[in-house]
Amino acid sequence: MRAQHLDKTYVVAGKTLPVLEDFSLIVPTDTITALVGPSGCGKTTFLRLVGELEQPDRGSITKNGKEEGPISYLFQEPRLLPWHTVLANVELVLRPFGADHHERTAKAMEFIELVGLADYAKFKPEQLSGGMRQRVAIARAFAYPGRMMLLDEPFQSLDSSLRWSLVKAFLRLWEADKRTTVYVTHDVQEAVLMADTVIRLSSRPMRIIERHDIDTPRNDRSLGDPAFIALQAAFYT
Amino acid sequence: MQRSTWISKVIIALSVMMLLGIWQVGATLLDASVILPTPAETFRALARLLSRPPLALQVMATVGRAIRSFLIIFAVGTALGILAGYARPVHAFLQPLLVICKATPVMSVILLAFIWFSSGTVPLFSAFLMGFPVMFVQVEQGVRLISPQLHEMTVLYGFSSRMRLFHLVIPSLTPSIITGAKASLSMVWKVVIAAEVLTVPRYGVGSRMQMAQVNLETAEVLAWTLVAIFLTAVGDMLFLAILKLPKHIRAARASMKEMMR
Numbered sequence: 001m002r003a004q005h006l007d008k009t010y011v012v013a014g015k016t017l018p019v020l021e022d023f024s025l026i027v028p029t030d031t032i033t034a035l036v037g038p039s040g041c042g043k044t045t046f047l048r049l050v051g052e053l054e055q056p057d058r059g060s061i062t063k064n065g066k067e068e069g070p071i072s073y074l075f076q077e078p079r080l081l082p083w084h085t086v087l088a089n090v091e092l093v094l095r096p097f098g099a100d101h102h103e104r105t106a107k108a109m110e111f112i113e114l115v116g117l118a119d120y121a122k123f124k125p126e127q128l129s130g131g132m133r134q135r136v137a138i139a140r141a142f143a144y145p146g147r148m149m150l151l152d153e154p155f156q157s158l159d160s161s162l163r164w165s166l167v168k169a170f171l172r173l174w175e176a177d178k179r180t181t182v183y184v185t186h187d188v189q190e191a192v193l194m195a196d197t198v199i200r201l202s203s204r205p206m207r208i209i210e211r212h213d214i215d216t217p218r219n220d221r222s223l224g225d226p227a228f229i230a231l232q233a234a235f236y237t
Numbered sequence: 238m239q240r241s242t243w244i245s246k247v248i249i250a251l252s253v254m255m256l257l258g259i260w261q262v263g264a265t266l267l268d269a270s271v272i273l274p275t276p277a278e279t280f281r282a283l284a285r286l287l288s289r290p291p292l293a294l295q296v297m298a299t300v301g302r303a304i305r306s307f308l309i310i311f312a313v314g315t316a317l318g319i320l321a322g323y324a325r326p327v328h329a330f331l332q333p334l335l336v337i338c339k340a341t342p343v344m345s346v347i348l349l350a351f352i353w354f355s356s357g358t359v360p361l362f363s364a365f366l367m368g369f370p371v372m373f374v375q376v377e378q379g380v381r382l383i384s385p386q387l388h389e390m391t392v393l394y395g396f397s398s399r400m401r402l403f404h405l406v407i408p409s410l411t412p413s414i415i416t417g418a419k420a421s422l423s424m425v426w427k428v429v430i431a432a433e434v435l436t437v438p439r440y441g442v443g444s445r446m447q448m449a450q451v452n453l454e455t456a457e458v459l460a461w462t463l464v465a466i467f468l469t470a471v472g473d474m475l476f477l478a479i480l481k482l483p484k485h486i487r488a489a490r491a492s493m494k495e496m497m498r
Contacts, residue, residue: 092404
């Protein structure tokens with residue numbers, strides 16, 4: 001995915017707010033690229049442009065054949081339909097792609113099992129904890145045949161032990177079915193554990209400060225590793 | 238919990254007895270059944286009219302008008318409410334009609350409708366004009382409350398318009414639709430009977446009320462009023478029963494499945 005010379009300005013209460021100015025970024029196919037930057041720097045705006053929820057004022061986003069098409073999006077909140085069960089929430093997103101009800105249910109159940117919620121398939125979102133709801137959202141994002149995955153700080157609102165278990169659940173699913181992923185966060189630790197490339201961003205208007213490609217296989221990464229400590233330190237200076 | 242339900246039942250019974258008592262005392266003091274008959278006289282009149290044919294025709298005519306008006310209000314109010322909630326031009330276009338409906342006295346609507354339509358149509362038309370704004374406003378406000386986050390999710394996950402309608406819009410609007418339907422239903426009974434009183438169609442509770450009043454049979458006016466109250470109460474109960482129906486069906490299905498295992 002190639003974003004070139006993006007400009008995006010909002011007008012808030014009569015004032016112009018330039019969020020992106022000549023912003024360019026290349027995201028290699030079938031990798032996870034983490035965008036790390038301060039709150040309000042324009043990361044979410046960039047994701048919305050990639051997800052075609054909004055159009056840039058200038059510039060272009062080009063996707064290759066493998067990336068073109070529907071997009072799986074993981075939001076900060078789970079965004080589940082409260083009147084539907086866990087199973088129906090996942091099964092619903094498969095409907096536009098045909099297949100009969102049994103096939104869709106089987107596929108939805110497969111992903112619900114993968115996030116460890118098989119016993120909760122008939123539960124409504126309100127009967128689940130925050131972490132479980134976000135797991136359902138992860139199952140939905142992976143069950144949906146999105147060509148790209150966009151993650152907007154999906155683990156941010158959870159406590160740390162839950163966060164790591166969700167990161168692991170996400171990576172397990174991702175390794176089995178790699179898709180070009182843009183992952184927005186302000187948590188450096190999460191970024192260095194998950195991403196192939198970590199990009200450090202400035203505050204608004206957003207610019208790339210530095211780009212780190214991480215070659216260490218994900219399974220061998222550890223936050224205690226001196227190389228990772230140094231990398232994390234670089235983000236905090 | 239059970240104790241408090243029991244206590245409220247006793248309080249309700251006491252309240253009913255007190256109202257009947259006040260009625261009885263008032264009627265005894267006035268001692269003029271043309272002005273205020275006693276409860277006993279009223280219930281005798283009720284028993285008389287219940288045994289006099291064609292009671293079913295009278296009641297069913299009113300019930301039919303109320304149900305038809307309610308269904309029209311429900312369908313039109315919901316459809317236009319959804320449209321106006323999403324499209325500002327539709328909202329703007331309907332605004333004058335709503336202001337007129339809300340501000341016009343019920344009696345003016347009924348009298349004008351009587352000039353324009355036959356006596357059987359007047360209750361339908363009047364009930365629609367009075368009940369429609371209630372339903373419409375509730376649904377339109379409900380649309381504004383639909384979560385933009387969930388809407389965005391449905392866009393990203395490729396929901397078709399039909400899917401969005403059935404899985405986001407209608408479930409989100411259900412509380413507003415229920416509130417609007419409840420309020421317009423109770424209004425429909427009152428307007429339909431008022432219109433029947435003024436236009437005196439051949440059959441109808443309102444028509445009978447009017448005839449009794451003309452003949453100074455106050456006990457019968459009150460008896461027909463009791464019939465109207467009963468119809469409204471039954472209407473509300475049926476409405477609540479219909480609301481609970483999907484829950485009961487789901488429970489029945491679940492227990493069936495359990496038995497099959």
